[in-house]
Amino acid sequence: MRELIDLWVGAQSWIFETFVSPVLFGLGLMSWYEAGYGAVEFVMLGVVQVAIIALGMRFFERRWPLEREGDDRLIVVDRVYTLLNKLGIIPLAIFVLTLPLTNQIEHAMRAWGLIPPRIEQLVPWLENNVLASFLVYFALYDLASYWVHRAQHAFSWWWALHSLHHSQRRMTVWSDDRNHVIDDLLVTLALVLFSQLVGVQPGEYVTILMIGRLIESWSHANVDMGFGWLGGRLIVGPRFHRLHHALASPEERHIHDHNFAPVLPVWDILFGTAIFDRKYRPTGVDDAVVDADNGRGWIAQQVTVFGRFLRALVPGLSRSPMPPALRPPAE
Structure with missing residues (x-):
């Protein structure tokens, strides 16, 4: 579990430092630094949710549809x-x-x-x-x-x-x-x-x-x-x-x-x-x-x-x- 948490935090930090932080700095929005870091995690969680819906939940709909x-x-x-x-x-x-x-x-x-x-x-x-x-x-x-x-x-x-x-x-x-x-x-x-x-x-x-x-x-x-x-x-x-x-x-x-x-x-x-x-x-x-x-x-x-x-x-x-x-x- 610790390895998964470290991997998740590492990915969040890399995405933020590579893509988000430079944009905030370039636009003079460093006051949004902390919120931007949290937003990266929100998007990552969103990707996980979409994957669960598309690959997991949709399986049941395709296999046992009501309509x-x-x-x-x-x-x-x-x-x-x-x-x-x-x-x-x-x-x-x-x-x-x-x-x-x-x-x-x-x-x-x-x-x-x-x-x-x-x-x-x-x-x-x-x-x-x-x-x-x-x-x-x-x-x-x-x-x-x-x-x-x-x-x-x-x-x-x-x-x-x-x-x-x-x-x-x-x-x-x-x-x-x-x-x-x-x-x-x-x-x-x-x-x-x-x-x-x-x-x-x-x-x-x-x-x-x-x-x-x-x-x-x-x-x-x-x-x-x-x-x-x-x-x-x-x-x-x-x-x-x-x-x-x-x-x-x-x-x-x-x-x-x-x-x-x-x-x-x-x-x-x-x-x-x-x-x-x-x-x-x-x-x-x-x-x-x-x-x-x-x-x-x-x-x-x-x-x-x-x-x-x-x-x-x-x-x-x-x-x-x-x-x-x-x-x-x-x-």
Whole structure:
């Protein structure tokens, strides 16, 4: 294990010193030196995640697909989303945009003496138990993600953005990152601030993010798989999460208002939004305006969804009634 860690750190240092550091120096951005070094690791982790998805998760989709027929051209744009996000292009842009705000909030909290204690200070026995401490932070992060996800469905302006993620009719392991950049920005900002409040350290945050995102990628897989009766109530799998993407029907108008949890189904169980069944349901949305996302590329989707967002945020911009898919789903 020590050899693997040394190899990883050596590769990170070589990439940074060979490619990133000269660019930062040439552009006079040495204040970003530390952040740049961390960004190299983020990209390296992204490469690992893409490899796991492409070589590991896709094996199960090819070997045991739930939906054997469908237009595979719909998947192409999702691969673009995955590469842009996993390789750090979108996250880097979001980081640059949100860093000044998060720094100001952090400085203001320190100036006011509002420094929240780390969990280890509240529960001292966690101090010497690295694994238990990590699991507590992971659970708290997932709980925050659960409520952010519910907010994405509850507010019309946020649903206008998030509906892009639900519009995919051909859901696969590539679908997790299919989000509008403003949606990603809002989610990232909310979760980073929450992580600061509960004392998640940068190294822990990156690890939580990577593990969580891999599980979320798998939960979108085109397979009818779960983790058994007990395991399916401990970890979100494809069978559980697919219901969240189900196409609404007259009998199940708000079926997608269930199974919100990113990783831990316990939140859906506790808050009454869990459904465990093995009924097959196609995925997508029942609104033609949003469903049309399936015929667009990345840029066209971003522009179109931004227009939906503006119309939902300022209804006066559009004289036509708000489409049903842009109304906040009822609880």
